[in-house]
Amino acid sequence: MVLVLKKEVSKTLDSEQEDTGKYRQLLVRTLHSCCIKFPDVAVTVIPVLMEFLSDTNELAATDVLVFIREAIQKFDNLQPLIIEKLLEAxxxxxxxxxxxxxxxxLGEYANSIPDIEAVLKEINNTLGEGPLVDAEQKLIAGEVDENSTATGTGGSVTLVTSDGTYATQSAFNTASKSATEQRPALRQYLMDGDFFIGACLASTLTKLALKFGEIATPSQKNRFDAEVMLIMAGIIHLGKSGMPTKPITNDDRDHIxxxxxxxxxxxxHVVPxxxxxxxxxxxxMLAAKEAEEAAASKEARDKQPPGGGGCAGGGGKTAQAQADDPVGFAQLEAAENRELGEDVFEMALSRAVVGGRGGPSDPPTGLNKLNKITQLTGFSDPVYAEAYVHVNQYDIVxxxxxxxxxxDTLQNCTLExxxxxxxxxxxxxxxxxxxPKDFCNIKANVKVASTENGIIFGNIVYDVTGAASDRNxxxxxxxxxxxxxxxxxxSCTDQEFMRMWAExxxxxxxxxxxxxxxxxxxxxxxxxxxxxxCLTPEKALSGQCGFMAANMYAKSIFGEDALANLSIEKPFNKPEAPVQGHIRIRAKSQGMALSLGDKINMTQKGTQSKMITA
Structure with missing residues (x-):
C-alpha cells in the first residue's frame, strides 16, 4: 500500500489541476500515519516527501515537516537520514x-560536530555571508551604478542579424536582475519585514552553540560562538537600519x-x-495527541451497536443473524412499559438496522416520522393536505x-x-x-443544490363535476x-482553519x-x-475564568465548509447573569452563512420560550 501511495505522490508533482494540492496533502497525511505505525517503511518514504518542502503549496510542506518532526522524535535511527535530507532541501x-x-x-536534533557545522554553513548560504547591512548597501550601490551608467551613456550598438540586416540595440533594453532575485531566501524574509524568522533563527543558533560548546575544544567553541553572535547582531542591526519594509518589532529584538x-x-537556569x-x-504534545486519538477511536467503537463487529474473540467471523431469528418491527414496539420481556439487545440491533440514531429514551421510528409531518391546509378547507418531508442527502421526497x-367528485385535482x-x-x-370523502397520496421529488434554507410553497387546484365556475x-x-x-x-487542523477563515x-x-x-x-x-x-481542545475550555473562546467547524454533504468562532463572557460578580458575546460565522457562500445564523437565532428563541414556560 505504501508503494501505491508513493506512486500517487510522484504523480502529483507534475500535475497542475485545481485540487492537486488537497489530494497531495491527503497523501502526505496517509503516509504519515502509515510510517508511524510501521517504522520500517519510513526510510523509503522520507526522501520522497522531502521533495514537497520546495512546493509552493504551504499546507503540503507543513504536513511533511509535521511528519518529519514526529518521526525524528520517535525513531532515533532515522535522525541521520532526516538531517541529511533536510539540509539538502x-x-x-x-x-x-x-x-x-x-x-x-535542525537546531533540536543536530548533535554531532559535523552536523552542527553543516547546519551553520547552510544557514550562511541562505542568509548571506558577512554583515547583513553591508551586503544590502553593496547590493543597492551596485544597482545604482548600473542605472546611472545606462542613464549617462544612453548609447546604442549596431548589430548584424542572421539575415544580414542591421539592427540597433539600446543600452536601456538590457535587463538586469532585481535585488529580490539576487537576495538569499532568509535575508529576503528579513527585508520584507518578517523578523519573527530572525528570532527563530536566533533560538536555533543558540541551541547549536550550546551543544557545540560541550563537545568541542575551547578554541573551536569561541570561534563558533563569535560567528553565531555576529549573525544575531547583524539581524538586529538590519532591523534598525530602515532598509527593510518594516522595522524589527520589540518582541523579536528582545528575544534575539x-x-x-x-x-x-x-x-x-536558562541553558536547560x-x-x-x-x-x-x-x-x-505528541503523547497528548495520541491519547486524544485513542479516546476518539474508543468513543467511535462504543457508539457502534453491540455485536456489529462481526468477529469473535478468536478471530473467526460469526453470523450476525440466524435464519430462524424473529424479525423485530420497530413501529410495533412500545416506548414504555416493557412488561413482555423484550430483548433489549434485539431492540437496539433493530433500531440500528432501520437507521435510528437515538438512544433508549428517544421515540420509535413511527413517532419520529410523525414529527416530520407538516400540515398544509386547515381542517375546514374543502381539501385537506399534509406532507411528510423525507430528506435523503441530495433530494427531498x-x-x-x-x-x-x-x-363532490374533484376532477383534475393537481398539486402545484x-x-x-x-x-x-x-x-x-x-x-x-x-x-367524495376519498383520499390519495402524491409524491414529489425536489433536488437540493447547496446548503441553504429553502422554502417549498404552492396550492391545490381542482374542478368540481357539474360546476360552471372557474377552477377552485x-x-x-x-x-x-x-x-x-x-x-x-x-474536523480540520488549526492551519486549515486559519487559511479558510482568511479566504x-x-x-x-x-x-x-x-x-x-x-x-x-x-x-x-x-x-x-x-x-x-468544537476544534478547541477540552483542556483549553475547562475551568472558570469569566470568558470563553472556541472554534467550530462543520461540512455539508455538498462539500461546503462552515466555520464559526464563539466569543462569550460572563461577569464574576453576577453569578445569575446570562451569557453574553458574539458568534462569527464564515462560509464561502452567502446562503450557508445566513442559514447557519438563522438557525442559531431560532434555537436561542426556542431556549428562551422553554425557560419562560418552565
Missing part, C-alpha cells in the same frame, strides 16, 4: 513558515538579545530551557396526503409546487380524480427545509441572546443545535 524552501519549522528541527545574553553568560525543555514539550372533505432557494422540482405531479384553488402553507439535515460535524468572503455575526448562565452549557447547546464540532 533547505535552500529550496520557498515559505517562511516552512523555514521556521525546518530551523527548529536574550539569546545573545544566554550565549555570553550561559546561566544555569534550550537543551531539554523544548524537546520535552514536543514529546508531551414530499409524500403529500390529500383528502377530499366534500361530497414552487421552490425558493437552491431547490429544484424534478417533475410536476400528475392530476388525480378524487371521489386551495393555498398551501409553506414548507421550510431545515439546513441541519445537510450539515455534519467535521472565505461571507461573514455573519450573531449576537448571543440566551437565558443560560453557564459558558460550557451554552457551548454544548450551540454544538447540539448546529451539528458543528
Amino acid at each position: 533547505f535552500r529550496t524552501i520557498k515559505s517562511a513558515k516552512v523555514h521556521r519549522a525546518a530551523l527548529w528541527i 538579545l536574550f539569546c545573545l545574553r544566554t550565549l555570553s553568560d550561559r546561566p544555569a 530551557v534550550f537543551e531539554q525543555l523544548c524537546r520535552r514539550a514536543l514529546s508531551e 414530499l409524500d403529500v396526503l390529500i383528502v377530499n372533505q366534500t361530497n 409546487l414552487a421552490t425558493l432557494g437552491d431547490l429544484k422540482l424534478v417533475e410536476k405531479p400528475q392530476p388525480v380524480v378524487l371521489a 384553488v386551495v393555498v398551501l402553507n409553506d414548507i421550510h427545509i431545515d439546513i441541519m439535515d445537510y450539515i455534519i460535524p467535521a 472565505f468572503e461571507w461573514e455573519n455575526k450573531v449576537t448571543v441572546n440566551t437565558p443560560l448562565t453557564d459558558l460550557s452549557d451554552y457551548l454544548k447547546h450551540l454544538l447540539k443545535s448546529t451539528n458543528m464540532k
Whole structure:
C-alpha cells in the first residue's frame, strides 16, 4: 500500500489541476500515519516527501515537516537520514513558515560536530555571508551604478542579424536582475519585514552553540560562538537600519538579545530551557495527541451497536443473524412499559438496522416520522393536505396526503409546487380524480443544490363535476427545509482553519441572546443545535475564568465548509447573569452563512420560550 501511495505522490508533482494540492496533502497525511505505525517503511518514504518542502503549496510542506518532526522524535535511527535530507532541501524552501519549522528541527536534533557545522554553513548560504547591512548597501550601490551608467551613456550598438540586416540595440533594453532575485531566501524574509524568522533563527543558533560548546575544544567553541553572535547582531542591526519594509518589532529584538545574553553568560537556569525543555514539550504534545486519538477511536467503537463487529474473540467471523431469528418491527414496539420481556439487545440491533440514531429514551421510528409531518391546509378547507418531508442527502421526497372533505367528485385535482432557494422540482405531479370523502397520496421529488434554507410553497387546484365556475384553488402553507439535515460535524487542523477563515468572503455575526448562565452549557447547546464540532481542545475550555473562546467547524454533504468562532463572557460578580458575546460565522457562500445564523437565532428563541414556560 505504501508503494501505491508513493506512486500517487510522484504523480502529483507534475500535475497542475485545481485540487492537486488537497489530494497531495491527503497523501502526505496517509503516509504519515502509515510510517508511524510501521517504522520500517519510513526510510523509503522520507526522501520522497522531502521533495514537497520546495512546493509552493504551504499546507503540503507543513504536513511533511509535521511528519518529519514526529518521526525524528520517535525513531532515533532515522535522525541521520532526516538531517541529511533536510539540509539538502533547505535552500529550496520557498515559505517562511516552512523555514521556521525546518530551523527548529535542525537546531533540536543536530548533535554531532559535523552536523552542527553543516547546519551553520547552510544557514550562511541562505542568509548571506558577512554583515547583513553591508551586503544590502553593496547590493543597492551596485544597482545604482548600473542605472546611472545606462542613464549617462544612453548609447546604442549596431548589430548584424542572421539575415544580414542591421539592427540597433539600446543600452536601456538590457535587463538586469532585481535585488529580490539576487537576495538569499532568509535575508529576503528579513527585508520584507518578517523578523519573527530572525528570532527563530536566533533560538536555533543558540541551541547549536550550546551543544557545540560541550563537545568541542575551547578554541573551536569561541570561534563558533563569535560567528553565531555576529549573525544575531547583524539581524538586529538590519532591523534598525530602515532598509527593510518594516522595522524589527520589540518582541523579536528582545528575544534575539536574550539569546545573545544566554550565549555570553550561559546561566544555569536558562541553558536547560534550550537543551531539554523544548524537546520535552514536543514529546508531551505528541503523547497528548495520541491519547486524544485513542479516546476518539474508543468513543467511535462504543457508539457502534453491540455485536456489529462481526468477529469473535478468536478471530473467526460469526453470523450476525440466524435464519430462524424473529424479525423485530420497530413501529410495533412500545416506548414504555416493557412488561413482555423484550430483548433489549434485539431492540437496539433493530433500531440500528432501520437507521435510528437515538438512544433508549428517544421515540420509535413511527413517532419520529410523525414529527416530520407538516400540515398544509386547515381542517375546514374543502381539501385537506399534509406532507411528510423525507430528506435523503441530495433530494427531498414530499409524500403529500390529500383528502377530499366534500361530497363532490374533484376532477383534475393537481398539486402545484414552487421552490425558493437552491431547490429544484424534478417533475410536476400528475392530476388525480378524487371521489367524495376519498383520499390519495402524491409524491414529489425536489433536488437540493447547496446548503441553504429553502422554502417549498404552492396550492391545490381542482374542478368540481357539474360546476360552471372557474377552477377552485386551495393555498398551501409553506414548507421550510431545515439546513441541519445537510450539515455534519467535521474536523480540520488549526492551519486549515486559519487559511479558510482568511479566504472565505461571507461573514455573519450573531449576537448571543440566551437565558443560560453557564459558558460550557451554552457551548454544548450551540454544538447540539448546529451539528458543528468544537476544534478547541477540552483542556483549553475547562475551568472558570469569566470568558470563553472556541472554534467550530462543520461540512455539508455538498462539500461546503462552515466555520464559526464563539466569543462569550460572563461577569464574576453576577453569578445569575446570562451569557453574553458574539458568534462569527464564515462560509464561502452567502446562503450557508445566513442559514447557519438563522438557525442559531431560532434555537436561542426556542431556549428562551422553554425557560419562560418552565
